[in-house]
Amino acid sequence: MRRPPATLALAAALALAAPGAAGAQPDQQGQAVVGGGSFANAPLLEPGTYRDTILPGERLYYGVKLAAGQRLRFRAKLGVERGEVDTDTAARLAIGLQTPLREVITDTDEDITGNSTVSGVDEELNVIFPPAVAPSATRDGIGDYRGPGVWYPSLYLPTTARKPAKVEFPIEFELEAIGDPQEDPSPEPTPGKEATAAPEKESGDESSGTGAGAIAGIGLAGLLVGLVGGGFAARRR
Amino acid sequence: MLALAVLAAPAAAQDNQVEVQLPDAEDRSVLVILDGSDSMNEQAGDGGTRLDAAKSALRELIDVVPEGAEVGLRVYGNKLSGVSRAKACRDTTLVTPVGPLDKDQFRSQVESLEGKGRTPIGRSLLKAPDDLGPSGDRTVILVSDGGDNCAPPQPCSAARQIAERGLELSISVVGLQVNDRVRRQLECIAKAGGGTYVDAQDPEALKRELLAAFARAFRAYEATGTPVQGTPDAESAPTIGEGQFLDEIRPGETRTYAVDVKPGQKLFASAVAVPERGLDGAGGFYGQLITPQGEELSEQNNVLDYNLLGQYGNIIDLGMRGKQTAAPGIESEFQPGRWLVRLRLESGDLEPQAVPVELGIQVLDPNEDAGEAKEPGQAATPAPSASATPTASPTGSDDDGGGSGLALVIPGVAGLLIGLAGGFAAMRRRRA
Numbered sequence: 188m189r190r191p192p193a194t195l196a197l198a199a200a201l202a203l204a205a206p207g208a209a210g211a212q213p214d215q216q217g218q219a220v221v222g223g224g225s226f227a228n229a230p231l232l233e234p235g236t237y238r239d240t241i242l243p244g245e246r247l248y249y250g251v252k253l254a255a256g257q258r259l260r261f262r263a264k265l266g267v268e269r270g271e272v273d274t275d276t277a278a279r280l281a282i283g284l285q286t287p288l289r290e291v292i293t294d295t296d297e298d299i300t301g302n303s304t305v306s307g308v309d310e311e312l313n314v315i316f317p318p319a320v321a322p323s324a325t326r327d328g329i330g331d332y333r334g335p336g337v338w339y340p341s342l343y344l345p346t347t348a349r350k351p352a353k354v355e356f357p358i359e360f361e362l363e364a365i366g367d368p369q370e371d372p373s374p375e376p377t378p379g380k381e382a383t384a385a386p387e388k389e390s391g392d393e394s395s396g397t398g399a400g401a402i403a404g405i406g407l408a409g410l411l412v413g414l415v416g417g418g419f420a421a422r423r424r
Numbered sequence: 425m426l427a428l429a430v431l432a433a434p435a436a437a438q439d440n441q442v443e444v445q446l447p448d449a450e451d452r453s454v455l456v457i458l459d460g461s462d463s464m465n466e467q468a469g470d471g472g473t474r475l476d477a478a479k480s481a482l483r484e485l486i487d488v489v490p491e492g493a494e495v496g497l498r499v500y501g502n503k504l505s506g507v508s509r510a511k512a513c514r515d516t517t518l519v520t521p522v523g524p525l526d527k528d529q530f531r532s533q534v535e536s537l538e539g540k541g542r543t544p545i546g547r548s549l550l551k552a553p554d555d556l557g558p559s560g561d562r563t564v565i566l567v568s569d570g571g572d573n574c575a576p577p578q579p580c581s582a583a584r585q586i587a588e589r590g591l592e593l594s595i596s597v598v599g600l601q602v603n604d605r606v607r608r609q610l611e612c613i614a615k616a617g618g619g620t621y622v623d624a625q626d627p628e629a630l631k632r633e634l635l636a637a638f639a640r641a642f643r644a645y646e647a648t649g650t651p652v653q654g655t656p657d658a659e660s661a662p663t664i665g666e667g668q669f670l671d672e673i674r675p676g677e678t679r680t681y682a683v684d685v686k687p688g689q690k691l692f693a694s695a696v697a698v699p700e701r702g703l704d705g706a707g708g709f710y711g712q713l714i715t716p717q718g719e720e721l722s723e724q725n726n727v728l729d730y731n732l733l734g735q736y737g738n739i740i741d742l743g744m745r746g747k748q749t750a751a752p753g754i755e756s757e758f759q760p761g762r763w764l765v766r767l768r769l770e771s772g773d774l775e776p777q778a779v780p781v782e783l784g785i786q787v788l789d790p791n792e793d794a795g796e797a798k799e800p801g802q803a804a805t806p807a808p809s810a811s812a813t814p815t816a817s818p819t820g821s822d823d824d825g826g827g828s829g830l831a832l833v834i835p836g837v838a839g840l841l842i843g844l845a846g847g848f849a850a851m852r853r854r855r856a
Binding site for chain 1: 593618619622643645649687693721742743744748782791
């Protein structure tokens with residue numbers, strides 16, 4: 188079996204092309220994007236209009252940050268016309284959303300499409316998902332995590348074929364964060380100053396440095412106390 | 425894993441850069457067919473020719489494609505000029521055979537290209553299946569600034585003919601500064617070849633679209649993360665940090681991992697099972713967090729059903745959330761220390777095959793938003809053995825800070841004793 192070599196993470200400079208800007212065909216809406224085949228590869232997107240391609244059986248992941256109080260509006264449609272493509276396959280286009288903990292959201296706030304998450308070839312999917320809630324509303328630990336963070340909108344094209352034909356469908360989609368970010372009315376308490384182990388993200392080096400400093404200080408203090416105490420005891424003798 | 429950088433409007437796009445990592449792409453190959461005809465000598469609008477723009481795009485592609493990726497290059501119209509039409513229309517050359525990419529060789533071959541002759545697209549396309557081999561997931565990316573002027577064979581018919589020869593071959597096309605007539609022909613090729621057509625009106629757009637087409641050719645779900653092996657029992661569970669880890673679980677197995685949670689922090693975990701297509705059966709996938717005191721938080725579950733997975737190319741996810749732990753000034757029934765993540769895949773009637781699992785770990789500070797947890801996690805440390813002497817190990821302990829307290833007392837007492845001894849010795853010397 189042929190196999191490419193191990194990981195190489197690389198970056199390329201890319202000119203951002205606004206919709207309709209030079210380089211985009213008049214009917215090519217949005218900016219070219221390559222959705223991730225998995226969460227780990229999902230590009231983190233700003234709200235905007237994008238285009239990608241999708242294969243039958245493929246599921247594409249994107250990331251978008253939502254603050255508490257914001258709802259994600261997700262619109263998508265295939266960039267094809269009726270009669271151009273395998274209509275049966277294309278009509279199964281669906282969109283989904285997964286939480287920052289990658290749980291599948293099955294409910295919508297508003298399904299403008301009117302037929303859940305499945306569209307016909309020339310229809311547009313248009314769904315508004317429930318808002319991200321304040322972290323304090325997630326503290327009961329019940330149900331999916333719906334707090335702020337990186338959410339994962341996804342596009343998929345289901346197929347019953349075990350080995351579907353390789354046919355790329357152009358796809359256009361728009362992500363919009365609706366609503367202003369809201370403050371958490373009941374933020375989590377932070378540890379008091381007397382805390383000996385502050386819950387701060389730290390590297391192993393920093394951590395050991397802090398620990399070593401504390402140990403050295405206490406050792407030195409002990410040494411001084413011992414010297415004074417020893418001297419005092421010897422004098423009394 | 426094959427990694428390639430490609431476009432997007434990234435959240436951190438100030439420098440207009442974004443990185444897309446592509447998964448391992450077994451048995452995949454890409455053939456780039458490039459227009460080397462005379463029209464490629466026309467100005468591209470940036471001071472260079474269209475061929476310069478194509479070379480620049482290929483150079484960038486070479487830079488980001490890992491050594492050894494299965495890539496080939498066919499060029500038409502770049503060898504013969506001033507010859508008969510019949511001769512010029514046979515001018516199509518497999519410059520770089522499809523195989524593990526030798527970057528230096530590829531680079532020098534690209535640099536030596538010249539724009540000379542005609543545009544035998546149809547004839548070039550018909551050679552693609554042989555270039556790519558008879559099997560595997562194969563992609564042709566055609567880059568052209570003009571339409572075929574050598575037909576027959578008609579390029580659209582050629583594309584259709586190729587598509588019919590194999591289910592796993594598609595042809596995508598990037599049109600470089602083309603007019604409407606040429607665009608229609610190139611769009612026809614893409615449609616007939618099961619691919620897509622995009623316009624590139626300038627060199628930057630060409631670069632972007634070529635990279636995107638290439639990235640898509642290698643896109644697939646492949647589980648990733650720092651390898652870790654969970655254990656059936658809590659005592660021997662490896663301690664892991666934040667980030668994404670990769671393990672596998674078989675039907676009937678339990679996997680346990682330990683995570684240190686400091687005072688005031690909370691643990692979030694996700695588990696994504698990534699089964700292969702084509703398997704049969706169904707079974708429950710369970711995930712649970714366990715506190716340092718042994719309390720089991722509510723179990724999450726989902727059904728791993730191969731029949732559904734076959735239809736939806738799906739994966740199965742579980743999300744697990746711990747609550748904020750106690751700290752000075754923070755009241756909580758949950759204590760910091762060594763938390764456990766436990767995953768279980770019930771036997772059901774699943775085929776006894778290992779299922780890759782991505783484990784995402786986030787240890788969140790107070791009021792910190794949940795992040796992505798997709799970077800490879802910190803390597804696991806083996807579990808402390810039961811007979812080991814307690815130390816101030818950063819892996820933490822069940823008694824929350826007991827170990828670190830001991831670590832502070834020992835040097836203090838040692839300093840005190842040394843000081844006392846030193847004090848006695850000094851006074852004795854004085855008296856003597």
